Amino acid sequence: MINDNEKISFCIPVYNGEKTIARCIESILDLSYPDKEIIIVNDGSTDGTLDILKKYPVKLVNLEQNMGRGYARQKALEHASGEYVALLDADGFITNKNWAEKMLSDFTEDRIAGVFSLSKAINPENSIARYWDYLTTTVLTQAQITHGAGTGNTLIKKSVLDEVGGFDRRLRNVEDCDLSEKISKKGYVFYYEPDCLMSREQPSSVSEVIKKEVDYAFWHGKRAYYNKTFIKLFLMRFLIFLALPIFILHCLYRSLKIYIRTKDFASFWFLFFKTVIAVIAPFVLLVSLYKYKL
Numbered sequence: 592m593i594n595d596n597e598k599i600s601f602c603i604p605v606y607n608g609e610k611t612i613a614r615c616i617e618s619i620l621d622l623s624y625p626d627k628e629i630i631i632v633n634d635g636s637t638d639g640t641l642d643i644l645k646k647y648p649v650k651l652v653n654l655e656q657n658m659g660r661g662y663a664r665q666k667a668l669e670h671a672s673g674e675y676v677a678l679l680d681a682d683g684f685i686t687n688k689n690w691a692e693k694m695l696s697d698f699t700e701d702r703i704a705g706v707f708s709l710s711k712a713i714n715p716e717n718s719i720a721r722y723w724d725y726l727t728t729t730v731l732t733q734a735q736i737t738h739g740a741g742t743g744n745t746l747i748k749k750s751v752l753d754e755v756g757g758f759d760r761r762l763r764n765v766e767d768c769d770l771s772e773k774i775s776k777k778g779y780v781f782y783y784e785p786d787c788l789m790s791r792e793q794p795s796s797v798s799e800v801i802k803k804e805v806d807y808a809f810w811h812g813k814r815a816y817y818n819k820t821f822i823k824l825f826l827m828r829f830l831i832f833l834a835l836p837i838f839i840l841h842c843l844y845r846s847l848k849i850y851i852r853t854k855d856f857a858s859f860w861f862l863f864f865k866t867v868i869a870v871i872a873p874f875v876l877l878v879s880l881y882k883y884k885l
């Protein structure tokens with residue numbers, strides 16, 4: 592049974608979010624759950640975000656310069672007084688007024704550190720946005736008990752966050768992966784709640800997806816360096832991607848033998864091109880990891 596005395600601290604970092612932050616805050620204020628506080632960290636916004644935030648009953652933490660999500664989320668935690676912490680993103684908004692009650696009801700075991708949901712697109716007319724929805728809410732959520740969760744729509748016990756030391760302030764991205772790993776190492780798990788999806792505009796162009804994924808990959812490299820697992824990750828990337836070129840080189844060797852016998856260039860040049868791409872790919876990734884090591 593849910594205890595209404597269990598306070599929820601909604602912690603949200605925002606950077607240049609003037610187009611979405613008001614809708615996000617209002618969706619929290621509209622929740623039926625009574626005991627809540629909203630903590631917003633303005634992460635050095637240069638647009639009109641700060642002026643908008645001053646209009647709402649929130650705990651406002653204003654940073655003079657952009658410090659990144661890890662720093663901003665940890666700063667919010669320092670001001671949280673609830674037994675539970677809701678980690679949200681500024682570009683999403685809650686549509687289920689019973690979001691808090693539903694999420695809290697899923698804490699059925701002591702080993703459950705947090706309950707999370709995902710998001711659905713408000714721009715489903717775009718094929719890329721629809722694919723993003725499918726990828727995140729179908730492909731990546733095959734099981735309801737998981738060892739990790741994001742930070743865009745998650746409710747976590749404050750005691751667990753304190754136990755693992757919260758977020759790594761140095762991480763501008765992938766702070767959620769880092770937090771999940773620390774929580775998982777303590778023996779905790781997460782529960783996926785499909786009925787509490789938030790709404791947001793999903794990536795709608797190839798360039799947006801590439802930028803998002805490249806940034807994500809770069810910061811995984813930096814996270815590995817901070818956690819002293821950089822060499823391990825470096826070698827894993829090398830070995831995984833080197834396997835494909837070796838296979839293609841073998842095919843290329845066989846194709847060359849066929850060419851010598853038949854004088855047919857088609858298969859030779861196709862496999863040659865695939866070999867070049869496969870050989871270059873791992874080094875591009877490794878260079879990106881090394882770049883962010885410095």
